[in-house]
Amino acid sequence: MKLCQLPLLLLLISNIHSGHTEEIPKPKVTIKPDHPVFRGETVTLRCDIYDGVPSWRYNWYKGHSSMVFSELQEHTFRSVNESDAGKYSCNGTETEGSRRSQRSDEVTLTVSVPRAVLSVSPQKWLTEGDPVTLICEVNGSATGWTFSWFTKTVSGSRNDYELLSDSSRGAGGKYTVSSAALKHTGVYVCRAERDKPPTYTTYSNTQPLWVTGVSPPVSLIISPSRTQHFSSVSLSLSCEDQSNSDGWTVRRYTDSGRLEDCSSSVWGSQTGSKCTIRTTDPLDTGVYWCQSESGENYHHVNITIHIGVILESPVHPVTEGDNLTLHCVYPYASPPKLRADFYKDGSLIQKQTTEMIIPTVSKSHEGFYYCKHPESGESPKSWISVRVCVCVSFSGSKISVLHILSSVLAACPYLLVTVVLIYKCCRMRGKTYD
Incomplete structure (x- = not known):
């Protein structure tokens, strides 16, 4: 028998011997708010004894301890932290009598660190002009938060966070860019706050955005x-x-x-x-x-740096209409180019070949590719992007406008020299005839 229960038992025996058989009251504990709270918030515990007795002196206990940490009917944590989490109970003693109540049932106070979680929609790899939305959420709590947005920066060997100049437009939890530009490339994080004094979340996970220009x-x-x-x-x-x-x-x-x-x-x-x-x-x-x-x-x-099998794929985007060639390579095989299966977005597209060729690439061929060998293993996935070709047609064949422009620009110096020579020649002939 626990020592803290002995006075209660003696009081019960005394009441029985003296003919008093009234029930010993049992307090009820309430907690506000009655849901898991975050570090820094205010929490109040209240002990109520419904017995008609006008005045009680209260005792609060944490866990199985018999040590009283408060004698108030309401005990308030002004800025709760993780060490305050646990199970709480109370009992009471009459201020103008000798009765003591039972000990209440325990209530559990859960304290957690508010954490911001950052995601992106539809994807982090973008082309200039694409729309994108960064979404910041707080786990376990959906309302009452105001959000701030930052980019990750390098300061020597240390990473810092720089507040976005237009951070306030994402205060509702969504930071939307309707038309991505090169300047939007960066590594983003978010943070949330609510109440006064404010409760802050941790900085979120990082979320990069990569914006590719048409002609870098x-x-x-x-x-x-x-x-x-x-x-x-x-x-x-x-x-x-x-x-x-x-x-x-x-x-x-x-x-x-x-x-x-x-x-x-x-x-x-x-x-x-x-x-x-x-x-x-x-x-x-x-x-x-x-x-x-x-x-x-x-x-x-x-x-991607990998210890095993790798996919040999182009570094730069493939232009629409060009060929795409992929190999599956393993450094410890002889020859290193394996006869393997090739996959796109998880679906098998070609079996047992040492070289996979897509002869005329279109935008539909864009996706994640990887290869798999039954003995040597599977390569990581690589994203292959397809650049749309702006072309003109001559007699059924397509010629890239960019190629034409680059050819014209390359020829410009020679054309200019030719024009100047013709002009000078004409002037000299004119003088001769005079």
């Missing part, structure tokens, strides 16, 4: 030229523009959520606009891109 001013050149690479090899990434400028930095966002520069890291070294990863590791898996000195981001490429 710089290309990320990867050597070897593929998006999936073996572990424990060297990998080279360089930013190349038309002026051969060195004002570019290779930056990456890894699957572990780190935003890093090649020039200020231990994973690689940068010379000019070229970054070299000396020995690849699965932790190097992530999105890589080129960043200008003024902060613009261009040409994002998802690179």
